[in-house]
Amino acid sequence: MRLGCIDLESNVLLAPMAGYCDLGFRVAVRGLGGVGLAHTDLLSSHGMAAGECKTLRLMRTCREDHPLSVQLFGGDAAIMAQAARMAVDHGAEVIDINMGCPVEKVTKRNGGAAWLCDPCGAVRLAEAVVRSVEVPVTVKVRLGPDENHLVAPMMAGMFAEAGVAALTVHGRTTAQRFGGQVNLEGITEVVAAAGGLPVFGNGDIKTPHDAATMIARTGCSGVMIGRGALREPWLIRDTSVYLHTGQIPPPPSLEERVALMMRHFERLLEDVGERRACHVMRQRIGWYAKTLGPCRALKEQMRRVRTETELRGYIAEFLDDGMLCAKAPGSQTKAVD
Numbered sequence: 001m002r003l004g005c006i007d008l009e010s011n012v013l014l015a016p017m018a019g020y021c022d023l024g025f026r027v028a029v030r031g032l033g034g035v036g037l038a039h040t041d042l043l044s045s046h047g048m049a050a051g052e053c054k055t056l057r058l059m060r061t062c063r064e065d066h067p068l069s070v071q072l073f074g075g076d077a078a079i080m081a082q083a084a085r086m087a088v089d090h091g092a093e094v095i096d097i098n099m100g101c102p103v104e105k106v107t108k109r110n111g112g113a114a115w116l117c118d119p120c121g122a123v124r125l126a127e128a129v130v131r132s133v134e135v136p137v138t139v140k141v142r143l144g145p146d147e148n149h150l151v152a153p154m155m156a157g158m159f160a161e162a163g164v165a166a167l168t169v170h171g172r173t174t175a176q177r178f179g180g181q182v183n184l185e186g187i188t189e190v191v192a193a194a195g196g197l198p199v200f201g202n203g204d205i206k207t208p209h210d211a212a213t214m215i216a217r218t219g220c221s222g223v224m225i226g227r228g229a230l231r232e233p234w235l236i237r238d239t240s241v242y243l244h245t246g247q248i249p250p251p252p253s254l255e256e257r258v259a260l261m262m263r264h265f266e267r268l269l270e271d272v273g274e275r276r277a278c279h280v281m282r283q284r285i286g287w288y289a290k291t292l293g294p295c296r297a298l299k300e301q302m303r304r305v306r307t308e309t310e311l312r313g314y315i316a317e318f319l320d321d322g323m324l325c326a327k328a329p330g331s332q333t334k335a336v337d
């Protein structure tokens, strides 16, 4: 699949998730294969335009981190355009404009989902960003502010005319936040109105079959996966393989799962140092633990981890216990709680 001038390995995208799409995670998931495009966390256009260290740190990238989409939010077209140029100078190959974030910190600055209340202003902003950079510009929206104002289909046609390269639609309204069901009919209407503009469907994809259903029911060009990839980092690879071959690869072993978590940690160590890397792993163990089998002791240890040595010790202990348990007569589980 192509996005403007960029060839994508697949039509399955890793969603932007603030606080979760760090460089280490992106590189670890990309290493499994099948990622068409990965996104950064959403970044403030003001922070980017002002060259704030924190914002620039969040968009650090590396050789294995391609193609990369940098997601920006903001309420001012000129600043968004300036921030987009800076992001491109720092390695962004795609600029994504966030027009779906319902969080007050973002909407009170007229960014994110606030744009769904001003469709014409949203399109003018997208146009300004498209004009300011040579890379493809995409937009991520929800269906509308609430169920009585499903503006995304109308906006899709206008974005296409403004030169936007693709649109992602989270099939919920701002008012829904993460509640209720994803509205596949709503996404279908966006696809129908988009006049050939590629549309990526998003929301609640937990299995490769969910992705296939979303594509079949809505006609979208591809899918974007968020929480499903936090829970199961192999989901993007599996979905990509399934969409292309109809087969789902065998599940990873416990050792492969732990190795992925360690690759994430080691990339963080290089990128942000021991203190911050341990902090991130303390936060992420809850997601990783969901697929590690019984691992209560590991979870408790990791929630307190402060150093690389401690972390490696906990992991070694966990794997040793798993092997002992697997060797025990009559044992069926690979790890002990």
Ligand SMILES: Cc1cc2nc3c(=O)[nH]c(=O)nc-3n(C[C@H](O)[C@H](O)[C@H](O)COP(=O)(O)O)c2cc1C
Pocket: 015, 016, 017, 018, 019, 020, 040, 041, 042, 071, 098, 100, 101, 140, 170, 202, 203, 204, 205, 224, 225, 226, 227, 228
């Ligand atoms: C922790 C978290 C952080 C998120 N941060 C962003 C963000 O920075 N930008 C954005 O466009 N969407 C963000 N989202 C929304 C996701 O990109 C996605 O649209 C939503 O989670 C629905 O997809 P899913 O069901 O596959 O997770 C975030 C979601 C979560 C759970």
